[in-house]
Amino acid sequence: MKFSSLAVGVIAAQGVSAHYWSDTNLINNAAQPAYKYVRESTRATKYNPIKFSSNPAADLRDGSTINGPDSRCNQGAFSSAGRTSVLTVNAGDEIRLRLAAGAKFQPPDWFKIYEEGVCNQGADFTSSAWCDYDRNWLAAKIPKDTPNGEYLARFEHIGVHRCHVNQPEHYVSCLQVKVVNGGSGSPGPTVKFPGAYKNTDAYANFSIYNGFKNFPMPGPAVWSGGSGGNSGGGSSPQPQPQPTAGNGNSGTGCAALYGQCGGRDFTGAKCCASGTCKAANEWYSQCL
Numbered sequence: 001m002k003f004s005s006l007a008v009g010v011i012a013a014q015g016v017s018a019h020y021w022s023d024t025n026l027i028n029n030a031a032q033p034a035y036k037y038v039r040e041s042t043r044a045t046k047y048n049p050i051k052f053s054s055n056p057a058a059d060l061r062d063g064s065t066i067n068g069p070d071s072r073c074n075q076g077a078f079s080s081a082g083r084t085s086v087l088t089v090n091a092g093d094e095i096r097l098r099l100a101a102g103a104k105f106q107p108p109d110w111f112k113i114y115e116e117g118v119c120n121q122g123a124d125f126t127s128s129a130w131c132d133y134d135r136n137w138l139a140a141k142i143p144k145d146t147p148n149g150e151y152l153a154r155f156e157h158i159g160v161h162r163c164h165v166n167q168p169e170h171y172v173s174c175l176q177v178k179v180v181n182g183g184s185g186s187p188g189p190t191v192k193f194p195g196a197y198k199n200t201d202a203y204a205n206f207s208i209y210n211g212f213k214n215f216p217m218p219g220p221a222v223w224s225g226g227s228g229g230n231s232g233g234g235s236s237p238q239p240q241p242q243p244t245a246g247n248g249n250s251g252t253g254c255a256a257l258y259g260q261c262g263g264r265d266f267t268g269a270k271c272c273a274s275g276t277c278k279a280a281n282e283w284y285s286q287c288l
Contacts, residue, residue: 004147005108006187007154008140009115009219019047020103021074022155022173025087026096026137035080037087038097039152039174042076046100049159049169050074052199059167066170071193072108073154073174084176091146091182096139097155097175105132109190110154111223114140117215125212126161142177145185145225150178154193158218164207164284166199186227189220196220207284210260210268255287 021041023034048061050070064070072078089095099105119131127133138155152174159169197204202216254271255261261277262270262285271277272287279285 004149004187005110005152005154006142006146007110007112007156007219008138009112009156009158009217019049019169020099020101020105020157020171021046022097022138022171023100024098025175026098027087031098034100036085037175037177039073039077039084039176040080041074041173042079043074047103049171051167051169052197052204054199055167065194066168066197067194067199069194071170071172071197073152074172077174081176086150086176086178088178088180089142091142091148091179092144094139094141095153095175095177096137097153097173099136102136104134104136105130105157108152109192110196110220111187111190112220113143113146113223115217115219115222117217118212121212126208129212132157142179142182143185143187143223143225145183146179146187147184148179148182150176153177158203160203160206160208160215163204164209164286165280166204168204183225185223185225187223188227189223191220205264205281205284207260207263210255257287259287261285261287 023038023040024031025037026032043062043064045062048064050064050066051060053060053065053067062075064075087095116131118129120129123129132138138157153176154172154174157171159171162169196219201218203218206215207213253269254273255269255277257272257274259272260266260268261272262279264282266285275287277285278288
């Protein structure tokens with residue numbers, strides 16, 4: 001059995017305790033038996049995140065790294081392929097994966113069919129500004145031009161609350177699907193896992209603190225049909241920056257204590273009203 005592959009990406013600033021995994025999908029809002037269509041991971045602690053191999057050893061879990069083979073469908077998932085059923089879907093249908101254990105989001109070649117990040121620029125950028133805040137599912141529509149065939153739908157949620165110290169947290173599961181009534185599009189651009197992400201990527205060094213900023217989506221551009229370009233139909237809008245209240249400025253022209261005071265491409269105050277400006281990495285410095 002040969003599977004092509006597609007990817008769904010969702011970004012959020014979840015709290016440090018919000019670790020999770022997925023064990024089922026929804027059909028017409030009805031949950032299917034656990035791991036019927038979702039490939040089961042062999043990880044001892046299934047809710048552990050996947051981080052870069054360059055992160056401190058104490059922060060890595062189960063030996064999984066996002067720049068290693070577990071970035072595809074999670075650790076050991078390919079060993080469960082033979083006992084996982086294939087979900088048949090029409091091109092144009094939505095496929096939806098649900099989190100296990102009642103959790104919610106709070107604080108080969110692969111092509112991407114959807115991504116979402118910020119939906120409410122005026123809300124709290126560390127929580128409710130993000131599209132998936134307080135949800136327990138991920139979803140994407142299969143583009144109508146998707147060729148018929150069997151695919152691995154790779155669902156990924158990235159926790160970005162520690163990106164400012166180069167520690168994004170990746171949560172990955174794969175749904176086996178068979179697309180029927182599809183089209184003759186040429187999905188792309190494509191990437192490989194491992195290899196699609198680097199710890200020097202902008203998203204892996206992004207700060208959710210000190211107000212709204214455009215989030216640099218990782219991975220390839222979204223394919224929503226056609227010959228392999230991005231027509232923009234599969235991505236949620238990323239609003240342009242506007243002045244934001246409570247952005248860490250002390251009112252004296254310098255950043256307040258714990259505010260951002262430097263980093264690559266940072267255009268705000270580079271001095272501290274209280275504390276000393278200390279660099280965490282090339283992308284982020286903070287008043288401490």
